Amino acid sequence: MLPSLLRVLPLLHLDGLSAPTRRSRDAQANLLSSLFRGNADSSSWSGQSVDVAPSWSELKAQWEGAATADERSFRALLESGRLPHASALAKRRLFDLPDGQEPRVTFYRDTAAWCPYCEKVWLTLEEKRVPYTVEKVNMNCYGDKPAWFWAMQPSGGIPVAKLDGQVIRESNDIIMAIERAFPEHPMLPNEAYLPDQAARTQPLFRLERELFNAWFRWMTSSVSEGAQRKNLESILIRVEGELGVAGGPFFLGKEVTLVDCFFAPFLERMAASLPYYKGLRVRANDAFPNLERWFRAMEARPSYRHIQSDFYTHVHDLPPQIGSCQSVPDAAADAATIDGGSWTLNGISDMAELHPPDALGLDPQAARREAAERLLANHVAVARFAARGLGRAGKPPVSAPLSDPRASFDEAVLPLVDSSLRHVVDALLAGPEAAAQRLIQARLEPRATAAALGYLRDRISVPRDMSYPAAMQARAHMNWVIEEAGKVAAKTA
Incomplete structure (x- = not known):
């Protein structure tokens, strides 16, 4: 049995959360602030949740049975630096670099993959197949930069690169230095020939x-x-x-x-x-x-x-x-x-x-498997992140309304958040029809489920967390669990 959240914190005011609508920057901030006031009537839910969601190990086995060989090898190739494609999760990219040799380039980019100037350098490195390692730092709008980065880059600006130990601090300068240092895959036409x-x-x-x-x-x-x-x-x-x-x-x-x-x-x-x-x-x-x-x-x-x-x-x-x-x-x-x-x-x-996905080479089933894999691979940290939706805003706030690196939460909410996430992965892998039967038995507390999954859903960032097709599937299935939990609660009230 999952402990009732009514015993550990008041339920939250969630108006507007389960079905997001367009918000101005100020309206976003007001909405997020309202999530932490705890002003809902706790008498609206008197049920007891039951943990009937498949375990993480069961879900992992289910994913492995459905995944392709390429999907199953993703983590090993990511760790080795030999993925055949770019990845926001990669810490190093080796391409054709012989084993035992270290990349000449270190690329410092933003953690959330928001920065367009970082993207320009990132794309150039990938297209030229230049081996590189990655160091991620926060943008000022969503977090703090470490002291070592300020020492290297007094302005705090990104991107930064080190090429053979030399620090280069501006995106165009980085790109041109890379073009000169790695002529094997030229990215500018030769004036003599073209x-x-x-x-x-x-x-x-x-x-x-x-x-x-x-x-x-x-x-x-x-x-x-x-x-x-x-x-x-x-x-x-x-x-x-x-x-x-x-x-x-x-x-x-x-x-x-x-x-x-x-x-x-x-x-x-x-x-x-x-x-x-x-x-x-x-x-x-x-x-x-x-x-x-x-x-x-x-x-x-x-x-x-x-x-x-x-x-x-x-x-x-x-x-x-x-x-x-x-x-x-x-x-x-x-x-x-x-x-x-x-x-x-x-x-x-x-x-x-608006954004045709068909050129991205990921059919809906593959997108669901990718979304499930990203949640499976990091489920402990993801649950703790989603639990912020049942916690309190951090102080001082940052300027990005959907970022709150200093938020806190009560550890007692984690069992329900973890169970809610497993129901999402269950729906992604087994399909909503099969997952619905387990949700009926689970009787998840609807407003707490909406708070946690809604917080996570609104903060899935592409490409940091997963691809665009996978993110669409993850958000839709989180909304489905939120809605189904509400339907079950309404029927049993």
Whole structure:
């Protein structure tokens, strides 16, 4: 039997948590603050939960029976540094480096994989197949940096790299140093052999900055909405045209170059933020067929496919980095879809109109197995993280509303949180129909379950935790457990 949470803490006020809607930055902060006030009436639940969820070892065996050989070898290859593709979990990437040799490059990037300038360097390292080790540090908006990093980088800015022991502190400088030091996989066209391509590189780099500046101004301002929209659309049309000059799918033709690595981080963030805040779709837009072809070609690569984030992560990681983003009413429908309207078992496909997942090479069953594996591999830490939803906010707060590294919780809630997580993994692996029978017997406390799983669901970050398709499955199945727990409670009240 699981101890009733009524004996260890008051139930929480969870209005708006089980079905997330679009929130401004301030509204997010207010909502998260309300989760810690403990102001709900504890008389609403008098049941006793029963731990009937499969054990973690049983779930692991179930996953192993369903997983492919590649999926089962993921952790060993990750640890060895020999994964055939990029991974946000990787601490080192060896590529073709002989055993016993150490990488010449150490790459310092942000822990949450939010930083676009880190992404630019990361993508370059992967495309050039340069062996490297990874050190992760927090961004100021969600945590503290260690003293050793401040000593190396007095400004605190990221990314940073060490190449043969030399510290390089700016993303473009890092990329150019890597291009010179590792000429085996050149990422810039040789002027002597490819003069037409070489002549286009600098104008394209300038176009990328022009596009960024127009997007940034519009995102952070509500002045002259119509004029700013026309300006950005006109630049996107120029980008669309440039993608057709050499036949595509990439900017300089059939091969990825540094031009693509420079454009990728902010085109990705524009595709997420523009429909959410401004009502302008970039992906799957008939006005930009070359741009959609470029996205799909990038997503087919073992580098970008596993580095790319998802729309939900970006629309909430941008305000802490660039300041408040200004919305227009026409964006409300797409914003609701991104912000949780698609997080149901039947609603996952709704996101496909905004962010088509089919180029990512992960069918729904594989996505569910990936989500289950990520929870299985780290379930103790995940349970403790989710338990923050039943705890208290940390002080002082950080500027990212969905981050709270100093939050605390009562250890007594862990059995229920752990059980709730096992029901989620059970649903991911066995399917909701089979898992529903065990949920009926479990009689999970509904509001505490919603608090813990909702806290975790809203903080799944792509690619830090898992891929976009896997994250959609994880969020939808967490919502399903929340909803089923509520239905069971209503029937037995």
